[in-house]
Amino acid sequence: NAGVTQTPKFQVLKTGQSMTLQCAQDMNHEYMSWYRQDPGMGLRLIHYSVGAGITDQGEVPNGYNVSRSTTEDFPLRLLSAAPSQTSVYFCASGRFRGGTEAFFGQGTRLTVV
């Protein structure tokens, strides 16, 4: 998955703690997004962005904040972690208008205890 860098790969948080998942891409893609993957539910869209300064909510946005100050970076913030946010998180980027390949980060396995 060259081109999309997602960190960290693993994280354990206590309930109520905050953290930021980082996502960066160097392909000049307008589109970036965050998904969570839970057993039996597939990937669900949390937030997405179609360009710097523009963000929008996906299917499951509650408990998460995002910002897009540059084209390259799209961090995902958990302000007060809850056990229900235990999941695997993926960042993706692409140039969807007109159709293009999607590129995914390596994933972050987050456990909230």
Next chain:
Amino acid sequence: KNEVEQSPQNLTAQEGEFITINCSYSVGISALHWLQQHPGGGIVSLFMLSSGKKKHGRLIATINIQEKHSSLHITASHPRDSAVYICAVIVTDKLIFGTGTRLQVFP
């Protein structure tokens, strides 16, 4: 009802068998992805389709836009093909995912 449905959910095959995974969707799309995810691993895009058919090695993907259906075929399956295969459609600026098909290929 999910906007993207995949079948089967689980698939077991013997090495060498021909595999077909199906994806049906209920929304208008601009393109469709087939993705592969190995256990504990990241997600890799295998194909992006907006019409017709694409082939890459032993993998073939087809799409019928009128019928809102796509298939992923694996010829001469191999244990290293064991993975979860995910169909995802592009709707405006969003990717909407199916729940995936877990494939296990035994030697």
